[in-house]
Amino acid sequence: xxxxxxxxxxxxxxxxxxxxxxxxxxxxxxxxxxxxxxxxxxxxxxxxxxxxxxxxxxxxxxxxxxxxxxxxxxxxxxxxxxxxxxxxxxxxxxxxxxxxxxxxxxxxxxxxxxxxxxxxxxxxxxxxxxxxxxxxxxxxxxxxx
Amino acid sequence: xxxxxxxxxxxxxxxxxxxxxxxxxxxxxxxxxxxxxxxxxxxxxxxxxxxxxxxxxxxxxxxxxxxxxxxxxxxxxxxxxxxxxxxxxxxxxxxxxxxxxxxxxxxxxxxxxxxxxxxxxxxxxxxxxxxxxxxxxxxxxxxxx
DNA sequence: TGCGTAATCGTAATATTTACGAATTGATGA
DNA sequence: TCATCAATTCGTAAATATTACGATTACGCA
Numbered sequence: 001x002x003x004x005x006x007x008x009x010x011x012x013x014x015x016x017x018x019x020x021x022x023x024x025x026x027x028x029x030x031x032x033x034x035x036x037x038x039x040x041x042x043x044x045x046x047x048x049x050x051x052x053x054x055x056x057x058x059x060x061x062x063x064x065x066x067x068x069x070x071x072x073x074x075x076x077x078x079x080x081x082x083x084x085x086x087x088x089x090x091x092x093x094x095x096x097x098x099x100x101x102x103x104x105x106x107x108x109x110x111x112x113x114x115x116x117x118x119x120x121x122x123x124x125x126x127x128x129x130x131x132x133x134x135x136x137x138x139x140x141x142x143x144x145x
Numbered sequence: 146x147x148x149x150x151x152x153x154x155x156x157x158x159x160x161x162x163x164x165x166x167x168x169x170x171x172x173x174x175x176x177x178x179x180x181x182x183x184x185x186x187x188x189x190x191x192x193x194x195x196x197x198x199x200x201x202x203x204x205x206x207x208x209x210x211x212x213x214x215x216x217x218x219x220x221x222x223x224x225x226x227x228x229x230x231x232x233x234x235x236x237x238x239x240x241x242x243x244x245x246x247x248x249x250x251x252x253x254x255x256x257x258x259x260x261x262x263x264x265x266x267x268x269x270x271x272x273x274x275x276x277x278x279x280x281x282x283x284x285x286x287x288x289x290x
Numbered sequence: 291t292g293c294g295t296a297a298t299c300g301t302a303a304t305a306t307t308t309a310c311g312a313a314t315t316g317a318t319g320a
Numbered sequence: 321t322c323a324t325c326a327a328t329t330c331g332t333a334a335a336t337a338t339t340a341c342g343a344t345t346a347c348g349c350a
Contacts, residue, residue: 018296018347039337054299059338095265110255110272120240122276127255131267163316163327199330204307298345306337314329
């Protein structure tokens, strides 16, 4: 299932929502952009093909795409930007209890927010957190890091 | 060097800036809070002891503390919050090139933004990113993840 | 092609952050 | 201790970002 503009359009349509010119353009923007996009950037990029575009339309449709799981927010610097789908295939990172070895899946991946210089290419990563789980809290500290 | 209110006050003073009642209160807030604080939360917590407090004062002093390296911003959910110093002793995580094994230090630590349930305690973590560096980009993709 | 309603526009309201002159107050030296 | 002066704060407003809403438009369906 390629994550292109048509995929986005199909997702919107399958959920019973209408395909407007604005949403089609938005899908093309997200599918074609190599960078994450802020609402203001999206507004500027859409205003060319849709003069008189309302900010309401941009924000409303961003929420639609978020709800549908088509895009995700990334908090870069001090602003919120949006990008198509998860950056990598779905996966989880573990929280590992030093006492009971219980493994709990963390609900996020730090790589989603990473910005490397353009010339670098990220292929894979490893992220593990160690500590004491709910049941084992209260044990003595281990050496930090 | 304990990271308490007096430490913050000392840092401000050593840089030749004045110790005002507002800054003293701000230092106590950051030193005493178990959570990160948003500007609005800070304003509300300070307004009790300083009626008529100006937002300008809050934002200006947040910038002062940021510049001094006393606090750091964390982007939690959709808002910016601030917390005292780095969460852990200073350390770096590596970007490792799959081609030339070059190790580049990443300028951030994902743990800074982690929010675990209150009953969990994080002791240490591991974060490594693998890919192709500036010089080795253009090689074929490896299997993702 | 015509209908019903979801979506958009245009505008304004709300929230957040920054800016600035007048007044205040902390730090310094006599 | 007191006077001085500039850094800091206050009070208010401007700038920016986000959300809200009635009137209008246009998409999807029969």
